[in-house]
Amino acid sequence: MAESYESQWWVSESFWRKCAIFITAGMALVLVVLTFHTLYAIGAGADAGRVPAYSVINYRIDYVPDEERGHLVPEIGPMVPLFGEVMSEEEAKALVNHGKLTVQAKNCMNCHTLLGNGAYYAPDLTKAWLDPGWGNEQARELLMTMFLKDPVTNARTFGTNRKMPNQDLTDDEVRGVIAYLKWMSAIDTNGFPANFETLPQDGPVYEPPSEASEEGAS
């Protein structure tokens, strides 16, 4: 036993105190820089294309394999407006916002998961808009509305008897929640959930009213 260990630099208090301070500061700095970039990239409708503009609810949304990235990615298709109404970005945002407020006010997250986060008592809502359980594109909006208005009678529990309690949603809240779910399904989640098969979407697409027919109508 030559020199005492305690005189070595690598057991000294001051060395480790400096390490603690500089490592913490360094990591925090990296996190702050990444945060700026991430927030820039995940703005609704940002160029990075990860989080869609709210007016994406005017379009058909699908979830399809991407060869290059090796997983499923959202695909924005032709115009198929929600409830048949073409909305401006502001109108769409207001509707999606009402839906998100409703989902928070009704505490949905303590049964369901959203983007996989929440509780595990009920299904994940990330791709609920695209769920094959709705049957087909034409029936979906009606079935979703009926379910949200009266989830007890219209429950599909697949034998588990685990029903959603009636949330007494107003018609506007129901429309908002559906818009929110449609918008959510278009977020690029790096392939989560995997292996998801969407419902068939081959209904009619939106035809903008032609000049002639507008004239005829007037």
Place this chain on the structure above:
Amino acid sequence: MTLGALNYSDLSVGKKLAIKYFTVAMVLFLAQMLFGLLAAWQFIAPDFLFGFLDFNVNRMVHINAMVVWLLYGFIGSIFWLIEDESGVPLVGAKIAEATFWVLTVAVVIVVLVYLFVQSGPGETATLWLINEGREYIEAPRWADIGIVVCMVAIFYNVLATFLKGQWSGISGVLVLDLIALAGLYLCGMFYTTNLPVDQYWWWWVIHLWVEATWEVLVGCIMAWGLIKTLGARRKIVTTWLYIEVALMFGSGILGLGHHYFWIGTPEYWLGIGGFFSALEPIPLVAMVVHSVYDAGKHAFRSNNHPALAWLIAHAFGNFFGAGVWGFMQTLPQINLYTHGTQWASSHGHLAFFGAYVTIVVAFIYLALQKLRGDVWMSGGLVDQGRKWKWALVLTHVGMVGMTIALLIAGYEQSFVERAVGGSTWQAYFEGQMRPWFVEAMWWRMAFGVLMTVGVVLLLWDFLTIGAKETKPMLEVKSLDEAHEDVQVGEVGVAAQS
């Protein structure tokens, strides 16, 4: 001070306040158990309390009671140690007393609103008055503001007391950590339509609390506890604390990235989050080595056996619950299939228990010893320590049983719902109906009941331990004092490991 009697009036002002915080914490601990049992039973019998006290309400009270009682435990611990550590009486005692009552009344109102109002219309007012609807931080905005005000007041008490008295390595880390802890809460106090932005900041609160600032806070409490129960050398304990801070923040801050795999955030988080979160168990290993070495170094000769037992339980619980159970699913290749399944629930149960419940319990034993007049709490208690030992065993068997049951359910869910079924609603319910899942829910229920029995026994022990003892506390010879007698090289080994 009278041996065995309740010497509450003899305690210093900070310690009296700590006892109040601990008392509320234990009431909320019982509430957490109760609402956990209700929610667990609803997995088995979904009609139970349906439309009256639904799963989302029970689950919210279950996790909120936990967050709040652990915070109460931490605040109580800080008020308990602050006067000893600073060497002066608590500064701003009246403010501290008022803060306790304001905070407690606010907590009671929030819980009553959760239970009796539950939810509201889809308007901003609901988020301000009833429920914010964001897991773990559901408290309505008015309560958020109240919590921040109370935290600022508590921070004033802590800072002013240390400024008046003396500083130490432990108090320095503690004060800086409290700034981060309180500041992070602000990140959860806003509303946005954009869900990925919402969840981005939401994780700043949740992750940077439980996987960074809370861990460092309990590191401080652990350091102080080892000095108190074993007489561990302050220099070594402090050096370890710095090492732990460096490793904890070095891995945990960017480990945040493991929550940014699937919420719409850019792909670089897959690599950053996977890499740094895989390092997160390392500081927890360090804590195990450190505490077990110290305990062995002192031949388990402690003045408070139950506290030391729970401190050791903390070291292992933190490593397995937070470290191993987190690591199992932290790489994105695995997390793609486990994210949002009972895996997370398994990890959450063992981690919160192992990392945080244990250390608060240990600290309460330290406080009770003083409350009973520095009474004997080493080996050979009047009841042979049956109550504390059985409470320790039952809570741990109950928790480990629940964790394993939930893990089995999570495995099954990952296979049936996620990998094979592709996460559709039908796949979800198919996963919930398989025997592996259904039986796991029964096992979880059974072990939950067992744990509740353990918690009741623990609270009974809290009320009675030391009451019939007649011997004074064992004097542990501090190695700081004994240092001169010990060969220098021998002590140095502690730092090496």
